[in-house]
Amino acid sequence: MSARSNAGRWPLLALALALSGAATAATFDADWILQAVARPAPSRTVFVELRESPMLKQPLRLQGEYRRETDGRLVRQVSAPYAETTTLAGGEALVERAGRAPRRIALSQVPELMAVQAGFGALLAGDRELLRRTYDVRADGTREQWTLQLLPRDPRLARSLARIDLHGRGAELRCVESHPAKGPPQLTLMAGAAAAADGVTDATKLAALCHGAAR
Amino acid sequence: MTDNPGTAARLGLLLAWIAVLALAGWALGRGLRMEEDLRRFLPTPRTPAQVLLVDELGEGPGSRVLLLALSGASPEAIAARSQAFRTALSARPEIALAANGEQGGLDAIPEHLRPYRYLLSPTLDSQPLDAAFLHDELQQRVQDLGSPAADLVEPLLPSDPTLETLRLAELWQPANAPQRHLGVWFDRAGTQALLLVQTHAAGFDSAGQQAAVAAIDAAFADSAQGLAEAAGVRLEISGPGAFAVAIRDRTEKEMRWIGTADTIGLLLLLGLAYRRWSMPLLGALPLASGGLAGLGAVALLFDGVHGITIAFGFTLIGVAQDYPIHFFSHLRPGQSPRASVRALWPTLITGVASTCIAYATFLFSGVEGLKQLAVFTITGLGVAAASTRWLLPRLVTPARRDPADSRVLSRLWRSVERLPRPRAALAVLAALALAVVAFAPGAFWQNDLARLTPVPPADLQRDAQLRAELGAPDVRFMLALQGADAEAVLQASEKLPAVLQKLQADSVLDGYDLAARYLPSIATQRARQAALPDTPQLRQALDEALVDLPFRGDAFEPFVEDVATARAAAPLTPADLAGTPLELAVSGLLLQGSDHATALVSLTGLHDPQALATAMAPLGAQLLDLKQASESLVAQWRVRLLAALAVAALLLAGTVWLALRAPRRVLRVLAPMALSTLLILAVLRALGVELNLFHLVSLILAAGLGLDYALFFDHAGDDRSEQLRTLHAVIVCSLTTLLVFSLLALSSIPVLRAIGGTVALGVAFNFALALLIARAPAVERSP
Numbered sequence: 001m002s003a004r005s006n007a008g009r010w011p012l013l014a015l016a017l018a019l020s021g022a023a024t025a026a027t028f029d030a031d032w033i034l035q036a037v038a039r040p041a042p043s044r045t046v047f048v049e050l051r052e053s054p055m056l057k058q059p060l061r062l063q064g065e066y067r068r069e070t071d072g073r074l075v076r077q078v079s080a081p082y083a084e085t086t087t088l089a090g091g092e093a094l095v096e097r098a099g100r101a102p103r104r105i106a107l108s109q110v111p112e113l114m115a116v117q118a119g120f121g122a123l124l125a126g127d128r129e130l131l132r133r134t135y136d137v138r139a140d141g142t143r144e145q146w147t148l149q150l151l152p153r154d155p156r157l158a159r160s161l162a163r164i165d166l167h168g169r170g171a172e173l174r175c176v177e178s179h180p181a182k183g184p185p186q187l188t189l190m191a192g193a194a195a196a197a198d199g200v201t202d203a204t205k206l207a208a209l210c211h212g213a214a215r
Numbered sequence: 216m217t218d219n220p221g222t223a224a225r226l227g228l229l230l231a232w233i234a235v236l237a238l239a240g241w242a243l244g245r246g247l248r249m250e251e252d253l254r255r256f257l258p259t260p261r262t263p264a265q266v267l268l269v270d271e272l273g274e275g276p277g278s279r280v281l282l283l284a285l286s287g288a289s290p291e292a293i294a295a296r297s298q299a300f301r302t303a304l305s306a307r308p309e310i311a312l313a314a315n316g317e318q319g320g321l322d323a324i325p326e327h328l329r330p331y332r333y334l335l336s337p338t339l340d341s342q343p344l345d346a347a348f349l350h351d352e353l354q355q356r357v358q359d360l361g362s363p364a365a366d367l368v369e370p371l372l373p374s375d376p377t378l379e380t381l382r383l384a385e386l387w388q389p390a391n392a393p394q395r396h397l398g399v400w401f402d403r404a405g406t407q408a409l410l411l412v413q414t415h416a417a418g419f420d421s422a423g424q425q426a427a428v429a430a431i432d433a434a435f436a437d438s439a440q441g442l443a444e445a446a447g448v449r450l451e452i453s454g455p456g457a458f459a460v461a462i463r464d465r466t467e468k469e470m471r472w473i474g475t476a477d478t479i480g481l482l483l484l485l486g487l488a489y490r491r492w493s494m495p496l497l498g499a500l501p502l503a504s505g506g507l508a509g510l511g512a513v514a515l516l517f518d519g520v521h522g523i524t525i526a527f528g529f530t531l532i533g534v535a536q537d538y539p540i541h542f543f544s545h546l547r548p549g550q551s552p553r554a555s556v557r558a559l560w561p562t563l564i565t566g567v568a569s570t571c572i573a574y575a576t577f578l579f580s581g582v583e584g585l586k587q588l589a590v591f592t593i594t595g596l597g598v599a600a601a602s603t604r605w606l607l608p609r610l611v612t613p614a615r616r617d618p619a620d621s622r623v624l625s626r627l628w629r630s631v632e633r634l635p636r637p638r639a640a641l642a643v644l645a646a647l648a649l650a651v652v653a654f655a656p657g658a659f660w661q662n663d664l665a666r667l668t669p670v671p672p673a674d675l676q677r678d679a680q681l682r683a684e685l686g687a688p689d690v691r692f693m694l695a696l697q698g699a700d701a702e703a704v705l706q707a708s709e710k711l712p713a714v715l716q717k718l719q720a721d722s723v724l725d726g727y728d729l730a731a732r733y734l735p736s737i738a739t740q741r742a743r744q745a746a747l748p749d750t751p752q753l754r755q756a757l758d759e760a761l762v763d764l765p766f767r768g769d770a771f772e773p774f775v776e777d778v779a780t781a782r783a784a785a786p787l788t789p790a791d792l793a794g795t796p797l798e799l800a801v802s803g804l805l806l807q808g809s810d811h812a813t814a815l816v817s818l819t820g821l822h823d824p825q826a827l828a829t830a831m832a833p834l835g836a837q838l839l840d841l842k843q844a845s846e847s848l849v850a851q852w853r854v855r856l857l858a859a860l861a862v863a864a865l866l867l868a869g870t871v872w873l874a875l876r877a878p879r880r881v882l883r884v885l886a887p888m889a890l891s892t893l894l895i896l897a898v899l900r901a902l903g904v905e906l907n908l909f910h911l912v913s914l915i916l917a918a919g920l921g922l923d924y925a926l927f928f929d930h931a932g933d934d935r936s937e938q939l940r941t942l943h944a945v946i947v948c949s950l951t952t953l954l955v956f957s958l959l960a961l962s963s964i965p966v967l968r969a970i971g972g973t974v975a976l977g978v979a980f981n982f983a984l985a986l987l988i989a990r991a992p993a994v995e996r997s998p
Contacts, residue, residue, distance in 0.1 A: 055369070055770040060360055060361050060765060062361050097358060105364070113364060
């Protein structure tokens with residue numbers, strides 16, 4: 001689970017992936033996925049995020065959209081159940097909440113925020129180099145139904161984040177499943193999956209939506 | 216020649232002497248406790264500011280602070296380096312505290328003190344812990360849980376739903392901290408990361424500061440590991456400690472080349488004067504013995520030897536270097552060395568005794584530093600003279616040539632004899648010099664100790680800039696509040712912030728820090744306890760607040776328990792902070808004696824000291840000017856020294872009188888050194904030099920040298936050969952002294968320049984005047 005693989009093992013892994021890819025009709029590997037999901041800025045995608053906590057009666061369900069601006073900023077805008085805008089740029093997060101003074105947080109102090117920028121942000125931007133520098137990237141599945149596993153390379157980040165599973169179909173990233181080092185995985189459904197999740201509250205159904213099994 | 220020992224015996228004695236010196240040096244090097252604080256050398260403090268300065272402050276909390284700046288790479292790389300650097304710094308034992316703006320977070324508050332957050336934080340002073348407040352806070356916590364930083368906040372929530380712990384940690388960041396960018400402090404331009412480091416060693420402890428600066432450099436080197444992009448980052452260190460280290464390094468470097476040049480010069484000079492290789496080595500033994508004996512005596516009689524005692528002491532016993540030279544110049548074929556030294560002894564001992572009796576007045580000055588100086592010089596001169604008298608003659612082989620046979624010297628002496636005895640001209644010269652001393656413009660005395668070890672203006676400017684950016688405390692001014700105990704001064708100082716904030720708005724000052732910011736008085740803590748709801752009240756408020764929120768009803772039980780604990784806890788006192796990160800912040804600003812306590816308020820960017828002093832006086836806080844206090848101590852020291860010197864001059868004249876018993880001879884011996892002193896003062900004043908303690912000590916040395924020159928010329932009487940040998944001796948003496956001190960005068964360090972210039976002038980004047988005045992009146996006596 002932890003980032004055991006390293007740069008030295010990468011060629012071997014690539015070879016393994018190439019071999020498994022050869023089995024499918026078209027060539028399929030992590031690079032293919034990364035190329036397919038990249039969107040030219042500006043781009044936006046809606047999301048539904050579920051947050052579980054033992055303190056909460058039921059998981060917190062957030063709706064909103066992720067935006068990537070032309071200047072490279074990554075914006076996470078929550079519209080329900082409350083309004084909040086988080087802007088990641090230049091190593092800092094700016095958190096704006098209705099009726100409150102904006103707060104600035106250094107990404108270096110919140111590894112989770114850094115993980116979002118170097119993972120999800122890099123994915124959308126097609127910045128494969130940043131992604132590979134931050135994570136050990138593994139691909140699985142087919143072009144029609146793939147999973148990309150991101151294992152953090154930085155031990156500091158690995159202490160709080162075990163891995164991120166990205167699920168998608170073709171060029172569509174449908175779900176980000178973040179596995180913290182402790183506690184249950186946190187789901188963020190995107191694009192088609194977010195639309196499909198409208199009105200769905202059952203946790204197992206949502207998980208199934210994320211993994212791409214149910215339609 | 217019969218009483219002269221053989222070569223083997225001589226060699227044995229020489230080796231034994233050197234061995235004793237080496238042993239004594241080794242023992243002193245191990246056992247000697249050096250004091251570095253200049254104020255310990257100064258008189259007993261009298262004013263409240265002086266007492267605080269000397270007895271309690273050291274040099275104040277500001278003097279332990281070093282300012283660090285990182286630059287030379289992208290902001291991201293610099294920020295990463297700053298974080299790694301801070302981690303490396305906090306692992307170093309020399310560093311008490313390293314701050315770079317990274318939120319201390321929970322580390323600032325130890326687990327067992329966490330329930331106390333409601334007594335320490337001012338949040339609830341203006342805001343009751345009721346349903347409305349809790350609802351507002353909990354609503355934000357929902358959003359926190361929905362944010363990507365949820366994992367960070369979640370563990371805190373059950374016991375601290377208002378995140379009071381984080382608020383306290385933020386509150387305890389240094390007052391007036393710079394802007395935070397990428398998680399660390401940056402300057403306003405955003406190109407340099409800034410750090411504050413507090414050392415364990417006091418600011419005046421230059422050895423301790425040197426160790427701290429070395430630790431900082433090492434931590435900086437360590438922090439480069441694994442940060443390829445941050446490899447080009449540059450480190451700058453500023454602050455009183457860094458300056459002390461820089462000046463110490465510079466002094467050591469200059470002393471190295473000066474020492475080397477001195478050694479070569481002395482070897483050449485003495486070799487040329489005596490044409491014997493052994494003379495330079497033998498000539499160094501009495502002074503070395505005197506110095507070590509002096510140190511040993513001070514170490515025996517006092518707790519520790521002050522650095523200044525050593526510096527001043529070695530300057531003053533420099534006169535002992537002349538003793539072996541007088542002896543060597545009086546060696547001649549046909550007379551055993553012991554006979555030579557016996558003939559010379561009465562004159563030598565007159566000089567030594569009168570100087571020692573003069574220095575003995577320092578013993579009654581009531582100033583520790585001067586007492587040490589007296590013990591050092593009296594022991595040193597005594598041992599140097601005794602070893603010249605009883606040890607040196609056993610080591611020296613009889614001379615093969617007599618300086619009196621030198622044709623050059625004879626010619627020189629004949630022209631000296633033709634010189635007039637310009638009584639009237641010298642009287643006019645003395646009057647002129649006195650006029651210059653009295654009427655030259657400019658301050659007579661220099662009391663500012665900092666001027667002796669000046670910091671380059673560019674560095675000072677940089678320091679002021681960093682200090683302003685970092686909001687680092689002023690090293691000169693601070694406020695002090697005194698009271699019966701810690702509680703009294705904490706209560707009194709809690710009244711200050713209201714006024715200080717108003718003064719801040721009026722730009723009298725930029726900021727301040729005080730102990731009550733970290734540790735409120737017991738009275739305030741009790742008031743906050745009284746304002747906390749009891750458990751049923753709190754449960755009810757919490758239930759009300761949770762009605763429309765997604766939290767479980769029992770999620771905040773630990774919070775209810777913490778508030779109950781805080782309500783019943785005994786208030787925190789300074790002693791409870793021991794071992795926590797707060798201890799350092801509080802102990803620097805709250806000084807506790809056995810029967811009183813002092814609360815200090817450190818100040819930042821003080822623009823109008825007078826306005827601050829006026830506004831603070833009614834509240835019982837006093838503005839301290841540490842610079843003024845230390846200057847007044849220096850002035851006091853000088854007054855005592857001058858008083859001791861006045862008595863010393865009388866005693867010296869009395870001793871010379873007893874030895875010579877002829878008014879004209881006494882006048883001839885004393886006039887050159889008195890006139891020389893006046894002339895040196897006149898030259899220094901005419902050049903616009905403000906006199907400091909080092910000038911004063913150098914004047915005393917110059918006078919001692921002059922006394923010896925005059926005594927020996929007087930001793931030579933009207934015997935031509937004796938006159939020539941004395942001339943030889945005094946020429947060698949003055950040339951060696953002139954060499955050593957002229958090189959010091961070339962130094963860029965003001966202390967060394969003051970000593971060097973003054974003594975070099977003194978040698979020149981004393982030599983010339985001794986020749987003009989003190990030489991025996993051969994013509995008058997000839998029938």
